[in-house]
Amino acid sequence: MADTHSKLFMGCSYNGISREMFENNFDDDIDIEADFVGRENDLNVLKTAWQKHKIFGIFGLRSVGKSRLVTEFLKSTKPGSFVRIYIDMKLISDTNSLYSRVCASYGIEPELQAAQSSRWIYHICDCIKAAGKKPFVFFFDNTEDYQEFKGVDIRDSFFSLCTSLVRQCSNVKIFITSTTRVQFSQLKKVYCSHEVLPLNQWETRLLLKTVLEGVELGEYENAIVDLCEGMPLLILMVGSELTEDSGMITPKDMVEFLLTCRLKALSREFYPEEDRVVYKRRLTILEYIPGSFNAEQAKEILDSQSVATVKDQMLIPVRRRHVLKYDPRTRRFSIQGILRECIKTFYTIKNIPEIRARYCRIFTAVMKNISQRLGTAEYTKALASFTEEQPNLQKLLIEVKYTKQDTYHFFIEMATQCTELIERYMAGDGEDFYQGCLRAADMYGQEGDKASVNLAVGSMYTNTKGNLSQGANNYESALRVLETKGKSLQLATAYQRMGWNMLQQARNLDANRFFKKSLSISLVSGQEFKLISLQSMSSMGVSLTQLGKFDESERYHFACLDERIRVQGENHPGVGACYNNIGVMYEQRGDLEKAFEYYKKGLDVKVKAKAPVMSVVFSLSNVANVSSTMQNYEDAHKLIDDALERLKAEKVPPREALACAYDTKGKTYDREGKLKEAEEMFQVAVDIRETIAENMPYVESLVHLADVNKRKGNYEKSLELAKCALKLTSKATLAMPQNPFIAECLECVADVYNRKGYVEKYRVTLEKIETELLRLEQVFLCQCNDRALEKIRNQIQDIKAKLDNLPKES
Incomplete structure (x- = not known):
């Protein structure tokens, strides 16, 4: 039997089918699905x-x-x-x-x-x-x-x-x-x-007959039926061997083979390793692909002359023997699971470095193709491709530990060009993969490549994992290399990303320094620098808004707006985002009329540009929030209802967008004095955000819900909610040092204690508020944010006055 399989898997011709028939009817020939018998x-x-x-x-x-x-x-x-x-x-x-x-x-x-x-x-x-x-x-x-x-x-x-x-x-x-x-x-x-038990003897005979195509077993029928032991895959393989190659294997031979090989149940639990079927080189190479594969991928990893050749000499013959499964819908093959284990156990690839290099070449191209389509109208098709290729791509990431010079460049390409795919869909292996890339860059002395990988790793830690300090460390490592190589797009990108990281840490002055460095390169360079210059201008405007430097912020935002319109046209999501940032700047400045105007412009552009629903919902929420602040409650409710309708129309509404919409509706009811309705909306927002992560938006909604319960007189529930928020103090201040929500939460608690006449608890909570405000004072001092600093110092004076007016402790 072993010799027969050696012949089979070295590659047999496909008897009785012409080349033209083969090319035109490939799916019909390859989709040899046996009849479902018995059961x-x-x-x-x-x-x-x-x-x-x-x-x-x-x-x-x-x-x-x-x-x-x-x-x-x-x-x-x-x-x-x-x-x-x-x-x-x-x-x-x-x-x-x-x-x-x-x-x-x-x-x-x-x-x-x-x-x-x-x-x-x-x-x-x-x-x-x-x-x-x-x-x-x-x-x-x-x-x-x-x-x-x-x-x-x-x-x-x-x-x-x-x-x-x-x-x-x-x-x-x-x-x-x-x-x-x-x-x-x-x-x-x-x-x-x-x-599910093995097939009985009647079912075994019936299944054998469906694949024997007229071959008579004669006196050997009972023996073959018994030796197949009711295992459908073994029955199918036996039947196909008896009908292939013009009956070269006779029923008598088959009985001898089965007695010799003892393929008992084809299971690792039921037979010793030395009795398993030994498969030859080509199938062993195909087994290196862990998931399913198409004919083109098989051709590449087998280094065959053409797809037609690999189909003719390999895929169709082994499919006819039920070694491969085939899905005609996707045109993909996979090795039968138990046979894959046999191959893995009994045969090793002699030229493993060569096969590994082919594997890396094939699936790096696959990963890059999927990554490129993720951000386009082909998003759904890209996801379908990822579903099929996921096990193959996961193995590809793990292969980085075997990196040699001939495969090294594939991993660097993945690290720099497939960042979003790895972060969003392959997070489990992503961190180890990037570390492997860094080790490989060290090994081969490629400082420029190491900088590229550090940029990708920095992005992962900054934008995905929320580890801002680690992200900054990776960006710094990249900059140490890039700064020695002169001005480049990569250097401008590194400065912009480092600035964004600093901005997330509320280190606005540091952020501005990096944004300016990025702009000093990108503004005087070619067209390829245009996108990074727009990102840096926009980020600079956001940072200056946070610092309260509104005149400077205004200059950057409008310069960015003019350039975006020139480059991207009037109706582009980037232009809508720019209008939105200008709205934020005017709202922070206290000019609600202007804020409303630019929020509305941003919304209109996003709708015309068919921006993602999450982006549109956030703009609707911004316009509604300003409207309700200006007491235009009816308009605010219409805007949020529009947002909720858009979300309901989605196959799966983004949860953070849903929570944002409900939170904004709650604030609108709150400003109207409709506390019952406000509580209901805030509760929905809390419930949604709790299922996502215990992050800053969750803390914000908890504080809103605690405050509205306090004003309704539900003091116990208010305290319970406030305590939930305060448990996240460390996480909140680390994620966003300038956040006001912890101070607001403590103020809510203090007000409850004051109303209930708990003097000592009131005093202790006021002291905690003072400590939190002093922390914020230091944050704004470091930011040089004079406007925020003045507001915080006034609050500190108010707290001191309240403490001084309390009766002295006995």
Whole structure:
């Protein structure tokens, strides 16, 4: 048998099909899906349980046909009526991968702040519920490794996801396949556990006959049936071998091969390694691709002459022998799971550096292609491609630890050109990947490359992970190299990003210094510098607004606006953002009429430019907020209702945009004096933001909700909410040193104690307010923000006066 397979996998011709037929009917020839035979009892069990149960645990021996059973059952239940999300758990490395894979399969973006499993599970459930009554079927295939070998945290996150989907989403059913019985003790009433056994002798005979094409087994039929042991994949492979190559293998030979090789159940638990089938070089090379692959990728990694050749000499012959699975919808192949294990165990790639280099070349191009399409109208198609390629791209990131000079440049390209894809969808492996790139740059002495990677890493820490100090360290490392190489686009970019990092840390003077350096390069350089110069001008205007230097801020904002209109035209999202920043500047200045005018201009441009819904909603909220401040409450409500309608029209509304809209509606009701309605809106905003992250917006909504409860006389609830916000003091001041919300929260607590006559608690809270205001004073001193400094010092004097007027302690 081993010799026969050696011949087979070295590459056989495809007998009886002309080249023209081959080229024109490739899908017909390759999609050799065997008839589904038997399993009537199994199908009936699932049909009976379908209405009553929501989660189905299908378990049995490896290669016994669990996945095919589920697939056939779903085909019988009107597959077009539900959204099917298929996840091969064998290809999932961690909880981040599971989250991003589910999101990509459904066509939604993972939220960067939803790092904890409880938060991303909530996000997925929320998205499913937002789809209304449309039914979903989750199919988690090959879960045994996930349960047994990948760690308690990963296992528990998976079980929590399944449990939450079943309990929270009435429109969800789940299938789980595994070699072992999966336990859901808390879901007994809706959980159907079913063992799939090997085919019985009658079913085995029937399946053999479907693939024998007239070959008679004669006296050897009973022996072959017994030796196949009811394993569908083995039955199919036996049948295909008996019909290939003009009957070169006879039934007598097959009995001898089966007795010799003892392919018992094709399972690592049931047979020793030395008895497994040995596969040859080409299939072993293909196995280096962990997920599915297309014919072009197979041609590249096999270094074949053409796609037609690799189809003719490799893919079609092995598909006919049921070694490969094929999806005609995506035109992608994958190696049968149990056979992949056999290959991995018994054969190693001799020229592994060469194959690794081919792999890096192939999938670097794939990753770059997906990255380029993410920010375009092809976003949905890019996500679909990512869903298919995710395991291959994850392996690509891990390959950085094997970097050699011939593959080094691929990893540098990924680090610098695929930053958004890695940060948003591959966060679990992203940090290790970037560190690997930095080590490789050190190894090969490429200082310029190291600077490029440090820029990408700095962006990840600044914009995704929220670790501003670490991000600044990476930017500084990049600048130390780039500054020695003279003026360049990369240097201007590094200055701009470093400035933005400083701005996020409320280090406005440092931020301005870097923005000016970026502008000194970009304003006098070519067209390729134009975008970075606009970003620096806009950021400079924002920073000067925060400093209260409104005249200077105005000059930068209007210079940026004029240039954006010249370069991008009147109706571009960037122009809308520029108008919005001018509105912020005027609002901070106290000129509400002008603020309203520019917020409205920004909104109109964004709507005309069909900007992303989140951007439009934030502009609607800005216009509504100013309107309600000017007591135009009816207009404010219309604007926010417009925002909510836009969000409802989305497949999955962005949660932060929803929370922003409800928070703004709450402030509008608050200003109207409609405290009951305000409380309801603030509560919704708190509930949404709590599921995303315990960040600054969450603290802000908690403070709003605490304050409105205080004014309603709900003192205990007000104190409870305020204490929740105050627990996040350290995190809030680190994320945004100049934030006023902690002081506002303490003022709310002090007012409650004062109203209830708790003199000593009132005194202690006033002292805490004084300490927080003194901290803010230092922040604004460092920023040279004279306007904010004057306001804080007046507040400090008011607190001192209140403390002085309190009765002396006895």
